[in-house]
Amino acid sequence: MPSPTLDQTGRRSRPAARRQSLRALVLLFALVAGMLPFTGAAQAHGTIINPASRAYQCWQAWGHQHMNPAMQQQDPMCYQAFQANPDTMWNWMSALRDGLGGQFQARTPDGQLCSNGLSRNNSLNRPGAWKTTNVNRNFTVHLYDQASHGADYFRVYVSKNGFNPATQTLGWGNLDLVATTGRYAPSQNISFNVSTSGNYRGHHVLFVIWQASHLDQAYMWCSDVNFV
Known part of the structure; x- marks a missing residue:
């Protein structure tokens, strides 16, 4: 030296x-x-930002004040999610699984749909008073994708009438398939319209599957909606 x-x-x-x-x-x-x-880069993807997925809603509402004790009273579901694993919210864009080959139901057990079968996101499966977004029978779903991967397709489901998101965990048998889209070219913002039968009222779970185009990567999210 x-x-x-x-x-x-x-x-x-x-x-x-x-x-x-x-x-x-x-x-x-x-x-x-x-x-x-x-x-x-492998994790920089996206989520449904409208109606906001559970992790994104919690990050958007509390990300800058996640230590605020008021969250426990004002938003108990986000509070329990932050307590369980803050990374669920900080990495709201990375809830992906590789190589499912379209076998979403066979490889994702009931009760694990909202976490996309990822144990680190188990807090998103918990039933309770999740904040909702008001929608009517015709609404728009908006995906924000940081990496612009495009989509082979989206599948959109709504929880059946009689299912109670406040007390029940979501299973495949609790869902109605309401829309399947075609392909979308790579873009950071993808929006598409969904029309339902109009028989839904009150708090329901919107469950969306995004099959990305660049690789066999599947994303699944729950958004809480209030049909008005």
């Missing part, structure tokens, strides 16, 4: 001191970066 450069007074010269300070800053940056949650 070379000896440090000294000036006539025996102190390090300014260029040497600057280099040492720069090395210290680089080390500090690396340490801080290693402590931050990583969301790489």
Whole structure:
């Protein structure tokens, strides 16, 4: 290791001191970066932002104030989700599973639909008073996809009349298929219209499957809607 450069007074010269300070800053940056949650390109995808999926709704409402104790009273379902695993909300765009080959029902057990079968997102399966978005019999579903992967198709379901999202976990037998779309070209924003029979009223679960186009990646989300 070379000896440090000294000036006539025996102190390090300014260029040497600057280099040492720069090395210290680089080390500090690396340490801080290693402590931050990583969301790489493979994870940067999207979610249904309208009607907002459960994780996105919680992130949008409480992401900047997730330590606010008022959440426990004002939004108990988001509170329990943040308590269970904050990463569920911070990574609202990365609830994907690879290689399902379209076998969504066979490979996703009842009670795990809202988490897309991901144990780290189990809090999203919990029944309760989730915040709802008002819709009528004809509404628009809006996907935001950071990586612009496009879609082979979307499948849209609504929980059956008689199913109670406040007390029951969602299973495949609780769903009515209301729409299946065609392909969509790569875009950060994809919207499509959904028309239902008009027989739904009150709080229902909107369940959406997105089969991405770039790889065999499947996304499943629950959004809570109030049919008016």
